[in-house]
Amino acid sequence: MGHHGDCIFCGIVSGALPCFKVCEDDRTLAFMDLFPVAEGHTLIIPKRHATDLFGMDSETLSAVSATSLRVAAAIRATLAPDGLGVFQLNGAAAGQTVFHYHMHLLPRNEGVPFALHSRVRGDDDALRRTAERLAGALP
Secondary structure (H helix, E strand, C coil), X not given: CCCCCCCHXXXXXXXXXXXXXXXXXXXXXXXXXXXXXXXXXXXXXXXXXXXXXXXXXXXXXXHHHHHHHHHHHHHHHHHCXXXXXXXXXXXXXXXXXXXXXXXXXXXXXXXXXXXXXXXXXCCHHHHHHHHHHHHHCCC
């Protein structure tokens, strides 16, 4: 499905790199952010490489949106956050750090300072448990 050079997300799609998978279909993959800002911080990516929004086609963008909606429902049902941030960044100036299109689903709770990225790697057991809980709650 279009592995692109040294792209870490393409490595995850190909199975060469591990992830804590929430769900997958023929066009998309959802998995836990390894550097989560909050419990449930999930990334949804197209399996086919596109650097950013400008490299996406409408069908794949629709597929990412559909997967995001399913995972968002699972986050709400499982974690019951006060809110949910949906973020997609294009280019380094916008804060993009991995140059493979991806959507962040970021559970938000009142009183917690806002951040899009963390420099602290999540605990593997906690990430695995959360991924399993979300996968089990998918509509």
